[in-house]
Amino acid sequence: MSFKLPSLPYSYSSLEPHIDKETMKIHHGKHHAAYVNNLNKTLKDHPMLNKLNIEDLLKTRILNRRLIQPVINNGGGHANHSLFWRTMTPKKSKLTGKLLEKIEAKAGDFETFKKHFGQKALTLFGSGWVFLIVDKAGNLSIKRHSFQNSPLMHGNTPLLGLDVWEHAYYLKYQNRRAEYIKSWWNVVNWEEVSKIYQQIA
Numbered sequence: 048m049s050f051k052l053p054s055l056p057y058s059y060s061s062l063e064p065h066i067d068k069e070t071m072k073i074h075h076g077k078h079h080a081a082y083v084n085n086l087n088k089t090l091k092d093h094p095m096l097n098k099l100n101i102e103d104l105l106k107t108r109i110l111n112r113r114l115i116q117p118v119i120n121n122g123g124g125h126a127n128h129s130l131f132w133r134t135m136t137p138k139k140s141k142l143t144g145k146l147l148e149k150i151e152a153k154a155g156d157f158e159t160f161k162k163h164f165g166q167k168a169l170t171l172f173g174s175g176w177v178f179l180i181v182d183k184a185g186n187l188s189i190k191r192h193s194f195q196n197s198p199l200m201h202g203n204t205p206l207l208g209l210d211v212w213e214h215a216y217y218l219k220y221q222n223r224r225a226e227y228i229k230s231w232w233n234v235v236n237w238e239e240v241s242k243i244y245q246q247i248a
């Protein structure tokens with residue numbers, strides 16, 4: 048079993064009131080765990096693939112046809128959720144430095160960027176994610192992906208991702224996705240987002 052559920056760098060209750068304990072417990076311990084388990088099952092007879100790290104697995108172009116969709120779903124699910132946990136924090140966090148400058152250059156100002164990102168999340172139809180990505184040329188953009196499709200499979204590096212599947216917010220917010228999105232900004236770990244950017248920029 049090579050892929051493992053990462054442990055959270057904070058407790059299930061520590062993102063409250065923005066994200067409730069019960070949602071975190073089910074989301075991490077059941078949903079994310081299921082993606083990891085299913086990915087391991089999919090790749091159990093493929094020792095070359097299950098030794099890769101998740102980023103390299105999603106970037107590989109040598110998957111056989113039967114593996115492609117399960118890897119998109121479960122490998123993508125594993126990568127997306129790992130990023131999601133990592134880029135949240137109960138501590139106050141603020142974006143500074145080079146990434147802030149890039150975002151401001153692109154969107155005009157930081158609040159406008161947040162507005163665009165939130166709008167994409169709000170209007171995403173069905174289940175999916177909104178990501179801030181960096182493409183191969185180093186350009187930033189906001190991308191919407193359905194289901195568990197990962198930006199990594201498209202050659203892009205996600206810096207930040209917001210899960211807008213109903214399982215991410217329904218227990219606390221029911222149909223009030225806008226409220227969930229607004230609340231989530233309070234727990235974004237901008238230092239971690241910057242760190243990811245610095246590693247590739």
Ligand code: MN3
Binds near residue numbers: 074078210214
């Ligand atoms: Mn999820």
